[in-house]
Amino acid sequence: MRFEVEAPAEIVVLACNCSMCARLGGFLHLVVDRDRFRLLQGEDAITTYTFNTGVAKHTFCKVCGIKPFYTPRSHPDGVSVSARCLDPGTVAEMRVEVFDGEHWEEHIDSIR
Numbered sequence: 001m002r003f004e005v006e007a008p009a010e011i012v013v014l015a016c017n018c019s020m021c022a023r024l025g026g027f028l029h030l031v032v033d034r035d036r037f038r039l040l041q042g043e044d045a046i047t048t049y050t051f052n053t054g055v056a057k058h059t060f061c062k063v064c065g066i067k068p069f070y071t072p073r074s075h076p077d078g079v080s081v082s083a084r085c086l087d088p089g090t091v092a093e094m095r096v097e098v099f100d101g102e103h104w105e106e107h108i109d110s111i112r
Contacts, residue, residue: 001042001061001068005032005081009092013083018101020058024067028083028096031072037079 013028021027042061049058057071068085072078083094100106 001045002040003069003081004038004040005030005079005086006036007032009090010095011083011091011093012095012097014099015096016099016101021101026084027067028094029072029080029099030083030086031075031078031080033078037069037081 007030011030013030015021015028045062046059047062049060050056053073055071055076056073058067059070060067066085067082069079069081072080083091
């Protein structure tokens, strides 16, 4: 699977502690507008999982099981890319901010 993201070389990503992120561990969210994300290859290898409200569309690779990106509940018109899946050398600086996704409803306005 290959994708492309338009983003600055210096990015801010979110480390979340919601039930899904806590279990996955290590997903660092780089949220971009949908028009700044392009799936280049591998669409046939994607499977989608939804739960709870059904708004978030968690996409996984059917072959290896990795979750490189998904449609987040916080930004249903955008894409959250795992910063760990970006090609080496494309990010000059990455600042990690903590997001309290365990208490999502109370804190969502802080990232919108």
